[in-house]
Amino acid sequence: MWRLSVSIFLFSCLAVSSSSFGDSEATCSGIVPLRYRYDKISITDFGGVGDGRTVNTKAFRAAIYRIQHLKRRGGTLLYIPPGVYLTESFNLTSHMTLYLAKGAVIRAVQDTWNWPLIDPLPSYGRGRELPGGRYMSFIHGDGLRDVVITGQNGTIDGQGEVWWNMWRSRTLKYTRPNLIEFKDSKEIIISNVIFQNSPFWNIHPVYCSNVVIHHVTILAPQDSPNTDGIDPDSSYNVCIEDSYISTGDDLVAIKSGWDQYGIAYGRPSSNITIRRITGSSPFAGIAIGSETSGGIKNIIAEHITLSNMGVGVNIKTNIGRGGYIKNIKISDVYVDTAKYGIKIAGDTGDHPDENYNPNALPVVKGIHIKNVWGVNVRNAGSIQGLKGSPFTGICLSEINLHGSLNSYKTWKCSDVSGTSLKVSPWPCSELRTTGGSNLCSSTF
Numbered sequence: 001m002w003r004l005s006v007s008i009f010l011f012s013c014l015a016v017s018s019s020s021f022g023d024s025e026a027t028c029s030g031i032v033p034l035r036y037r038y039d040k041i042s043i044t045d046f047g048g049v050g051d052g053r054t055v056n057t058k059a060f061r062a063a064i065y066r067i068q069h070l071k072r073r074g075g076t077l078l079y080i081p082p083g084v085y086l087t088e089s090f091n092l093t094s095h096m097t098l099y100l101a102k103g104a105v106i107r108a109v110q111d112t113w114n115w116p117l118i119d120p121l122p123s124y125g126r127g128r129e130l131p132g133g134r135y136m137s138f139i140h141g142d143g144l145r146d147v148v149i150t151g152q153n154g155t156i157d158g159q160g161e162v163w164w165n166m167w168r169s170r171t172l173k174y175t176r177p178n179l180i181e182f183k184d185s186k187e188i189i190i191s192n193v194i195f196q197n198s199p200f201w202n203i204h205p206v207y208c209s210n211v212v213i214h215h216v217t218i219l220a221p222q223d224s225p226n227t228d229g230i231d232p233d234s235s236y237n238v239c240i241e242d243s244y245i246s247t248g249d250d251l252v253a254i255k256s257g258w259d260q261y262g263i264a265y266g267r268p269s270s271n272i273t274i275r276r277i278t279g280s281s282p283f284a285g286i287a288i289g290s291e292t293s294g295g296i297k298n299i300i301a302e303h304i305t306l307s308n309m310g311v312g313v314n315i316k317t318n319i320g321r322g323g324y325i326k327n328i329k330i331s332d333v334y335v336d337t338a339k340y341g342i343k344i345a346g347d348t349g350d351h352p353d354e355n356y357n358p359n360a361l362p363v364v365k366g367i368h369i370k371n372v373w374g375v376n377v378r379n380a381g382s383i384q385g386l387k388g389s390p391f392t393g394i395c396l397s398e399i400n401l402h403g404s405l406n407s408y409k410t411w412k413c414s415d416v417s418g419t420s421l422k423v424s425p426w427p428c429s430e431l432r433t434t435g436g437s438n439l440c441s442s443t444f
Contacts, residue, residue, distance in 0.1 A: 028239035028273045032187050032212045035146065037097050039072035042079045050083015055109060057088040068093040075146060080104040080154060089116060089177065092141040100154025100193055107157040108138045108199075112166070117174060121183075121206060123234055123257030123265035123294060125352050127175030129167070129200075129226075134174050137181035137204070144185040153217070155194040156180070160224060163199035167225050176200035176226070182208050191215045198227050202247065206233040207267060214241040222282055224248035229279070231255055234267040234294050245279035250287040250314070251306075252277060254296055256323065259356040262293025263322040269294070274301040284314035286330060290349030292362060293323040301330045309338040312374060315367060316348035319386065322360035328367045335374035341401035342369060342381040344391060346415075361389035367418075374401040380425050385415030394418030396427060 041063060042048075048059035067076040075095030082103030089108070092098065100106065117133045118140075120126045127134040138158050141147055149156075158179045166172045179198035182188050188211045195202050196219040203218070205211045213230055220227035229245035232238045233255040245251040256262060256269045274286060285306040288296055306312055312335040315325060335341055344367065364385065374380075380401040385391035395418055402424075413428035420431040 026275070027241060028275070029212045029214050029241060031237055031239055032189050032210050034148070034189060035074065037075050037077035039074065039076040040079060041066065041076060042081060043085065044081060048085055050081065050085050050104070052084035052086060052107070055087060056085045057090065060087050060090045064090065064093050064096070067096045071095070080106060080151070088114070089136050089138050089140060092139065092144060092147055094144045095146045097148040097150065098139075100151030100156070102152035102154065104151065104154035105157055106139075106155070108159045110159050110162045112162060115177065123262045123267060124291075125258065125261030128258075129175040130172060132174055135177035137178040138199070139180050141182040141185050144182065144188075146187045147182070147185065148189045149180070149193055150189065150191045151193055153192055153194055155196060157196050158198040160197040160199040160220065160227065164224050178202070178204045180204065181206065182211070184208070186210050188212070194219065196220065197224070200226055201228040201231050203230045204233060205235050205238065208235040208238070210237045211235060212239045214239065214243060216243045218243070218245040218247060220247040222246075222248055222280075228253050232269055232272055233291075234265070234269055236268070236270045236272070238272040240273065240277065241275045243277055245277065245281075247281055248283075249281065250284045251279045251281050252301075253284070253287040253289070254299060255289065255291040256294035256296050258291045258352050259293055259320045259322075260360070261352060262291060263360060265294060267294045268323075269296045270298045272299050274299075274304070276303045278305040280306065280308045282310045284311040285309055285333070285335070286312075287314045287316065288325055288328065289316035290318055290321070292317045292325055293321045295323040297324065297326045299328045302332045304333045306334065306338070307336040309335060311340040311343045312338050312372070312377075313342045313369060314340075315344040315364070317346055317362040317364065318349045318351075319346070319358050320351055320356035320360050321349075321362045322357070324363040324365075326363070326366045330368070331370040333372045335372070335377060335401075337376040338374060338378070340379045340382060341372065341374045341377045342396075342399075344383040344394070344416075346384055346386040346389075346391070361386055363389060364391040365393040367391070367393065368395045369399065370397045372399045372401065377401045377403045379403075380411050381427070382412045383416045383428070384412070387415055390415040390417060392417050394431060395420070396423050396431060397421040399423045401425070
């Protein structure tokens with residue numbers, strides 16, 4: 001019976017990805033075709049027990065070993081039936097689909113003592129939180145191709161509170177694990193799954209290409225530390241669409257390496273589209289940075305709906321980062337209740353060690369933000385460039401950010417140049433209005 005239900009659901013996914021959006025609602029999800037898997041196995045075939053108590057690590061590793069070594073033509077689907085499957089971390093393999101049925105939960109064990117360690121990312125030089133290695137993500141993929149994580153809105157649960165408490169008490173030995181990480185991988189699809197309570201960042205494609213993440217729900221408490229939703233990192237051709245994210249940190253944050261390590265690795269993030277994201281966070285809705293040392297370019301974010309935010313749109317970097325942020329286009333953003341509507345800053349983020357180069361200044365240019373509407377926004381915006389590397393080509397158009405009379409403040413700017421058109425409240429003088437109409441209208 002489960003084989004039939006999976007077949008029907010995958011057929012419907014194929015139909016949605018190819019036709020349901022139509023001309024009225026653009027999608028980038030076609031950059032990775034959804035492949036049908038004729039070979040299907042269940043975790044129960046390998047002794048998996050979904051009682052919420054049995055540890056199923058051996059079952060997951062045995063099932064994935066079978067997929068990896070039998071190499072069925074077209075790959076294999078691993079079916080997770082309804083139930084709660086407790087497991088330690090595990091690695092995926094190429095040409096597989098991890099399929100979670102309705103009511104299926106893959107839940108991380110809370111035993112942190114035996115959690116495997118892996119090397120730091122070369123573009124970071126060390127763990128993001130602490131020197132040395134880092135804990136492997138709960139579900140991990142390294143050097144893979146053609147991997148799908150999907151289903152009928154089953155759940156991947158990181159049980160992150162034990163990790164958050166270690167962070168709060170400063171008893172961590174290494175950087176916390178992500179919930180999902182794909183490294184040096186391509187042709188990845190993540191859809192129709194709920195991700196919750198990640199120990200650290202939720203979904204982290206790093207050094208990847210051709211990645212589609214859509215129709216996902218990502219949840220973590222507002223006070224959970226560093227639980228970013230989706231963090232494309234030194235990756236290109238990434239599509240993020242039609243998802244709800246409510247976490248304790250940035251909803252979507254684009255990164256590309258950390259100071260001298262990111263500069264040396266030199267791998268940018270580029271060609272990334274973010275579309276129809278809804279969510280809430282005490283930090284940013286759409287963020288770029290602050291780790292931007294490999295460069296970030298050619299980013300589109302549009303049709304974003306945010307509530308109860310720290311910042312609506314936040315572009316952030318720092319001295320020592322080097323690299324660049326350029327050709328960024330953000331439009332059609334609605335923000336209900338935020339500390340800041342728009343914030344572009346050159347003084348954000350820490351450094352991996354004392355060996356960073358303070359003369360490695362980032363270049364920020366070609367930032368175009370259009371059609372932003374905000375209510376209950378305490379501060380309209382702040383654009384603070386760097387004295388040795390002013391932010392240039394900043395274009396704001398058709399922006400209305402409203403706040404209460406007793407708390408409302410206008411724009412603050414320094415070391416920035418650009419244009420503005422139809423911005424309320426009146427923008428800072430550095431964003432001239434002369435010629436703004438021609439420049440801003442030509443950028444979208």
